[in-house]
Amino acid sequence: MGNLENTQSQMRKGVLEFCILSIISKGEVYPSDIIDEMKEAKLIVVEGTLYPLLTRLKNAGLLSYNWVESNAGPPRKYYKLTPLGQEHLKELKKTWDELVDAVSQTYHNSTEK
């Protein structure tokens, strides 16, 4: 029953890291900004998902953050890519492009038959 849902969520999760890095690559961002964008793209439904991911990427040296005072609550962490993160993103982009090609190629071939 949940086979389709499962595959879909696996696919989404697979590109999660790529998408987050892409969003952050645009400049210093605050997690809830990332979430808004991700929610729009239907990649993430709940905010909780993001925090462990960000921590992991930061610990892997792909991200760094600055504390910024906030009017609406506690100080916020604004994330940006490290040079390593930018390198990483480039590689992911390449892989993604290859995947898109591979998928469209195989998919089109199979529909033509």
Added chain:
Amino acid sequence: MNKTVTVNIGGMVFHIEELAYDKLKNYLQTIRSHFSVSDGRDEIIEDIESRIAEILLQILGKSRQVVTSEDVDQVMSVMGKPEDFAGADDAAGSTSQTTGDAATAESTIKRRLYRDPDERVIAGVCSGMGHYFGIDAVWLRILFIIIFFMGFSGLLIYIVLAIILPKAITPTQKLEMRGDPVNISTIRKETESPAVKREPSGISNVFDLFLSGIKIILKGIVYIITAFFAFIALIVLFSIGMAIMAMLGVGGLTIPVFISDQFLSRDQQMWTTVAFILLFAIPAVWLIIRLVKWMFNIKYNTHRLNVAVGILFILGLAVAFFNVYDIARDFAKDAKIRNTVQVLNPSAQTLSLRIMDDPKYDEESHSNVFSTRRGNFSVTTGSDFVFNQDNVDFKVEKAPTDQFELIQVFTAEGRTEKEAMDNVKSIKYNFEQKDSTLMLSDHFPIPKGVKFRNQKVLLILKVPVGKSIYIDESMVDILDDIDNVTNTWDGDMGGHTWKMTDAGLMCTDFDFTTNKTDDVDPDNMDIKIDQHGVRIQGKDANDKDKNVNIKIDKSGMHVKTEDAK
């Protein structure tokens, strides 16, 4: 109106209703349990808390001050279920090695054997075992049915298992039973959506009843046995307590104090007490603690207590060992005094030998404290305590002259030779001659202040050839392997007159060569068995006034001794 608490979330102060607080705390706990320290758990929680603070501030706005349960629900819906974002992390990529480790660590959680009440047919033994071994319970059920038909042992095994195995009732137990990781989120899942219950069959209800009956009976038996042992332990403890109190000389219990005084020095008494406490009293208390603990199923760690009791016990052994060694040294050396007393030749040919009457010793009850190789150490109770040493032996030898002689040999032991000699000198042996009768004592008192050091008295009576002695029955107890020509046993020598010949003692009033034993003497016995019962009448061969009657009839058994004197 609801009570509120003040909390610090992400560095901000919030007033939050108690219910809402519990909910939020639980939520954060659940999230926490999803991550390991190596995941950066603290940082994740910190970030999430900051975000929660932000969301709460947004929800509250300016008009409200208190966070309610609904607000927390809203936060939770924004942040999502912990399972969701932990799952996202798992699949996020190859770098999440740490979470993978955490997951395997969780899956190695021990599976435990329970009875499964949800999927049971009878008592849930097979389904529980199925979970444990990871096989379908059906196979186990089939196995049990097969064993059951092979001689009913299957039923017995099943009942035993049903009694021994605990039922998985709580969510934690159910998770353990299935080998699932136990943490807050799994427990919550288990509580929210419990496993599908199988309708219990009719047979299972009957079996349940049967099982609880057996359990009640078993529990009853266990309680009875426990109570019995506890009772015995209490008695033992009580007697040990009494013994210790007696040794310490506590109120009234003076007899044992005297006894220990008679044997042991002050130091030895103290060390004996210490050894008793360490070897018996403490283990007895410990045993009672264990029993009570076991009986009432009290759970607290007694490991330290066990170790302490063990160490004290070993210490007690050491104390006892050195004390016994020290006591043994009091018996290391021995000393001997030998003196010869002239016995006036009796006017008659025969010297009568009998035991002197000692009303205090004979008439008042005297209890033996312990037996040595020959004779006893005894204490006479009554108005005054007298300690008597019963180590008196009597021998008969041929005299070199025509004069009766009595040789007294006193021996005793001590720590040093001097001490042993002092102990010998303390012996006051009593005997008396009244013309042709020599009255000996079969015991001698140990004066107060003198310790028991195996004091002994050996009497050797030298009898000139041609003279006779009459050995009274009362002498039998102190006779010590007296040589005689007929090799007659000491016990049979009493009540007869013996003449010293060149060959040795010979009986003059009884022929021991043909009548080796006088145990059964038909002349002096009358046995009658008829419709009235059994009647046995025994007469004393030497004293016609003494006889014994034993009658067994329908009214019971009667024993009557007649003594005309």
